Amino acid sequence: MINSKTIDPYEGEPDIKRLLSAFRREPVDRVPNFEVLYEDQHVEKFLGKPAGNTLAYGGDPAKGVVDPDKVRPMYPDDFIDLCNIIGQDAMVFEGGLWTPFMREDENGKMVQVADRSIKTRKDFEALTLYSDKQINNAVKYVKEYKDTIKKRNSKIGVSCLYGCITQTPYEFMIGMNDFMMMVYEDRGLVEDMLEVSTEHYVKMTKALVEAGIDFVWPADDVAFKTGLFIPPKIMKEIWIPRMARIMEPAVNAGVPVMFHSDGKIDDIVEDLIEMGVSCLNPMDPYGIDYREYKKRYGDRLCLSGNVDIEFPLSKGTPEDIDRDVKKHMEALKPGYGYVGTSSHSIVNYIPHENVIAYLNAMHKHGKY
Numbered sequence: 001m002i003n004s005k006t007i008d009p010y011e012g013e014p015d016i017k018r019l020l021s022a023f024r025r026e027p028v029d030r031v032p033n034f035e036v037l038y039e040d041q042h043v044e045k046f047l048g049k050p051a052g053n054t055l056a057y058g059g060d061p062a063k064g065v066v067d068p069d070k071v072r073p074m075y076p077d078d079f080i081d082l083c084n085i086i087g088q089d090a091m092v093f094e095g096g097l098w099t100p101f102m103r104e105d106e107n108g109k110m111v112q113v114a115d116r117s118i119k120t121r122k123d124f125e126a127l128t129l130y131s132d133k134q135i136n137n138a139v140k141y142v143k144e145y146k147d148t149i150k151k152r153n154s155k156i157g158v159s160c161l162y163g164c165i166t167q168t169p170y171e172f173m174i175g176m177n178d179f180m181m182m183v184y185e186d187r188g189l190v191e192d193m194l195e196v197s198t199e200h201y202v203k204m205t206k207a208l209v210e211a212g213i214d215f216v217w218p219a220d221d222v223a224f225k226t227g228l229f230i231p232p233k234i235m236k237e238i239w240i241p242r243m244a245r246i247m248e249p250a251v252n253a254g255v256p257v258m259f260h261s262d263g264k265i266d267d268i269v270e271d272l273i274e275m276g277v278s279c280l281n282p283m284d285p286y287g288i289d290y291r292e293y294k295k296r297y298g299d300r301l302c303l304s305g306n307v308d309i310e311f312p313l314s315k316g317t318p319e320d321i322d323r324d325v326k327k328h329m330e331a332l333k334p335g336y337g338y339v340g341t342s343s344h345s346i347v348n349y350i351p352h353e354n355v356i357a358y359l360n361a362m363h364k365h366g367k368y
Contacts, residue, residue, distance in 0.1 A: 223263025
């Protein structure tokens with residue numbers, strides 16, 4: 001029988017060195033298990049109290065624009081406690097997934113645009129970019145996390161999730177259909193939006209590096225399960241050079257870069273490697289064969305993810321989960337360079353006993 005009631009004792013305390021060694025494809029004692037997000041109900045069950053989700057306390061920035069005056073990252077003491085329970089080597093907070101394009105609402109308050117109402121250059125030029133506030137907040141939280149890590153004599157690391165230069169406009173500012181039309185009909189406006197975001201996130205990367213971040217995590221969902229949203233030729237013209245600039249301050253400083261995009265991103269993986277990406281996440285199982293990616297990129301890139309949150313995590317049994325994790329480990333462990341991660345995040349609709357089985361399987365089958 002697979003234990004799905006309690007987390008089994010695992011070897012090796014949480015330590016950022018393990019995760020960073022995996023990024024460099026260097027020997028580790030076990031495959032690191034690391035998630036971008038545990039949603040609030042799982043956090044509460046692990047900690048025995050409400051503590052928000054692992055990206056934020058008071059809201060869910062991964063699902064939409066939130067008010068930074070009301071939503072903050074998870075409190076670091078709670079996050080360290082959680083990492084010690086589940087064996088995770090690093091904490092990650094949301095520091096600026098969405099470019100902070102703002103305007104006044106009907107009450108005169110500056111709010112981030114999220115109603116897909118930006119359709120023309122005039123609409124765009126009426127917005128205000130709250131760059132400094134978002135960056136200063138991110139730096140403040142890096143310091144808060146690092147101070148708490150030091151106070152508790154912990155070896156856990158910290159990262160920041162940010163940088164959705166295309167997802168911000170298509171998800172919140174313009175809308176997907178209109179954005180894709182705009183790529184062809186008013187490419188200059190699209191590039192201007194991307195450029196403003198890029199300049200903002202270049203400053204963000206520099207500030208995070210200066211604050212002592214352990215690794216940076218730019219993210220931008222640019223694909224669906226059959227390929228890129230934007231044709232590869234245009235992507236390589238308007239997106240690749242800009243994302244490279246966002247990563248460059250970290251790469252130049254020797255700070256590892258993790259990159260996230262859902263979907264089938266085959267057409268840009270070589271570009272990401274050239275940019276200096278250390279770890280690719282999450283190898284979306286609906287478009288990516290993890291065995292093929294290991295063969296093609298495993299000697300140049302750490303791979304993260306692919307354990308499907310639908311099956312086995314949501315709809316399978318603990319035994320299904322154990323088998324699936326074992327298969328992933330058999331293919332992805334050799335030569336190091338694998339981080340055990342789900343295909344998306346540990347969402348509330350995954351049964352908690354399955355989350356426990358998943359973590360136990362990671363620790364059991366991930367041993368070297």
